[in-house]
Amino acid sequence: MKIAVFGAGSIGVYVGVSLMAAGADVVLIGRKAMATRIAAEGVVLTDLHGGEVRLDGGEIPFAEDPAALAGARLILVTVKSADSRAAALAIKSHATPGALVLSLQNGIGNADILKEVLSGHEVIGGMVPFNVVQMPGNRFHRGTEGELMVAASASLSPWLEVFRKARLPLVERQDFHAVQWGKLLLNLNNPVNALSGLPLKSELSQRAYRRCLALLIDEALVVLKAAGIKPAKVARIGPHLLPRLLRLPDFLFTRVAAAMLRIDPEARSSMWEDMQAGRKTEIDYLNGAVVRLAASVGRKAPANERIVALIHIAEQQRELTLDGKSLLDALKSGAPTLAQSGVLH
Numbered sequence: 061m062k063i064a065v066f067g068a069g070s071i072g073v074y075v076g077v078s079l080m081a082a083g084a085d086v087v088l089i090g091r092k093a094m095a096t097r098i099a100a101e102g103v104v105l106t107d108l109h110g111g112e113v114r115l116d117g118g119e120i121p122f123a124e125d126p127a128a129l130a131g132a133r134l135i136l137v138t139v140k141s142a143d144s145r146a147a148a149l150a151i152k153s154h155a156t157p158g159a160l161v162l163s164l165q166n167g168i169g170n171a172d173i174l175k176e177v178l179s180g181h182e183v184i185g186g187m188v189p190f191n192v193v194q195m196p197g198n199r200f201h202r203g204t205e206g207e208l209m210v211a212a213s214a215s216l217s218p219w220l221e222v223f224r225k226a227r228l229p230l231v232e233r234q235d236f237h238a239v240q241w242g243k244l245l246l247n248l249n250n251p252v253n254a255l256s257g258l259p260l261k262s263e264l265s266q267r268a269y270r271r272c273l274a275l276l277i278d279e280a281l282v283v284l285k286a287a288g289i290k291p292a293k294v295a296r297i298g299p300h301l302l303p304r305l306l307r308l309p310d311f312l313f314t315r316v317a318a319a320m321l322r323i324d325p326e327a328r329s330s331m332w333e334d335m336q337a338g339r340k341t342e343i344d345y346l347n348g349a350v351v352r353l354a355a356s357v358g359r360k361a362p363a364n365e366r367i368v369a370l371i372h373i374a375e376q377q378r379e380l381t382l383d384g385k386s387l388l389d390a391l392k393s394g395a396p397t398l399a400q401s402g403v404l405h
Contacts, residue, residue: 061085061218064132064155066147067139068094068122070192070330071164074200075136075228077103077120081113082226087121087128095122101198108203108324111227126150134160134219137174141167141345148177155181160215162186164208166247166330167345168240171211185236186210187243189294191260191327203260203327209243209294211236238292241284245291245299247346248276251367253329254341255374257381261323267310268384274303275363275391276347283354283361296320335374343371363391 061084065076068090080086088098098117105113121128129135135155139147144165151161157180163171164186171185189206208223210216212232223230233239249264252272256263263269281300284291291299296319305317314321334341347364354361370390374380382390 061134062087062132063134063136063219064089064129065136065138066126066129066151067137067143069138069140070194070200070333071188072136072138073098073103074105074192074202075138075164075188075226077105077113077115077200078226078228079222080115080120081105082222084222084226087123087132089123089126089128092124095124097198098122104197104199106195106199106201108205108322108327126154129154129156129159131156132159134162137161137163137165137170139165140340141165141170141342142340144170144173145177148174151181152177158182160184160219162210162216164188166243166342168244168349169345182213182215184211184213184216185240186230187236187239187294189243189246191329193326193328193330193333195326201324201326203324205322206295207231209233209236209239233292235292238290239294241289242292242294242299244346244349245277245280245302246295248280248350248364249273250329250331250346251341251343251371252276252387254331254335255367255370255380255382255387256384257332259325260327260329261321261325264321264323265310265314266384267307267313268388270306270313272384272388272391274306275388276350276367277306278303279361279363280350283350283357283359286357286359287353289353331371335371341371341375343368347371366391 063084063086065072066089068088076086076088098120102116137147161181161183171183175183187209190202191204192200192202195201208228209231212234252269253260253263256269331341347368350361350364
């Protein structure tokens with residue numbers, strides 16, 4: 061019943077160590093920098109409800125070599141979207157035949173990439189709704205709510221109890237493709253948050269930034285309708301009501317959407333974290349997925365296309381921030397022009 065977490069970053073460590081604390085046999089597989097931090101400082105998990113889990117470095121099996129996949133009956137893939145194919149090839153080379161593979165990645169199409177390479181394994185799509193950010197002291201902080209959703213499969217039954225004990229219950233869905241698109245609509249806020257430079261709660265408390273997100277979601281909904289895709293409701297507010305809610309004045313939004321602001325003050329998007337660390341972001345698999353879907357049905361998604369361009373500029377400079385009005389203007393008129401004019405700073 062060994063579990064391997066392949067891609068031990070923020071989400072991978074949080075999920076893997078949660079499962080360890082619940083008694084599961086888990087090995088984390090990741091980069092040397094993470095191995096060094098864990099060995100020196102151990103891991104602390106915290107959440108917005110005040111929960112805390114601590115494990116010493118010596119209690120956490122960690123490997124840099126994918127050969128550690130051998131013997132695992134369940135493999136959780138938590139690598140960035142751009143690394144999905146490389147992860148699949150490593151699994152193909154080292155994993156036990158027949159091991160179950162569960163993708164817990166952002167974006168659309170990661171499970172399809174894994175399935176294409178891993179014909180000898182059952183691959184199941186999964187969705188992580190919550191945010192985890194790395195804090196000083198090797199603390200991994202979960203700042204938002206939500207439960208793991210996965211494509212329904214009888215093969216998951218041996219694992220349901222340990223995930224429940226880890227306070228990470230697996231919610232099985234028959235409509236998982238719709239769930240993925242519902243989650244992606246929420247993830248369209250990742251670049252808005254990254255460019256704001258603010259914690260999620262502060263960003264969403266400002267109408268100008270919310271109008272940016274509403275524009276991106278509205279555009280995506282038009283594209284999804286043209287493609288015949290009905291996104292599932294994965295949050296408290298349904299996807300078609302969300303843009304209208306986001307555009308409310310601040311004083312109304314804070315009352316009507318109080319649940320949306322029930323976010324830990326420390327929470328930030330993973331894209332902000334990637335930019336701060338100088339890593340390539342997943343923008344091409346989030347807003348970029350909307351742009352590609354639009355092209356596939358003969359349409360355009362200009363606002364999403366512009367924020368993709370902005371993030372690619374920001375990836376090169378790391379410390380860029382935009383106020384809400386400037387970002388909204390950029391999404392309506394063109395990101396490259398804005399960047400060249402010096403509004404980015």
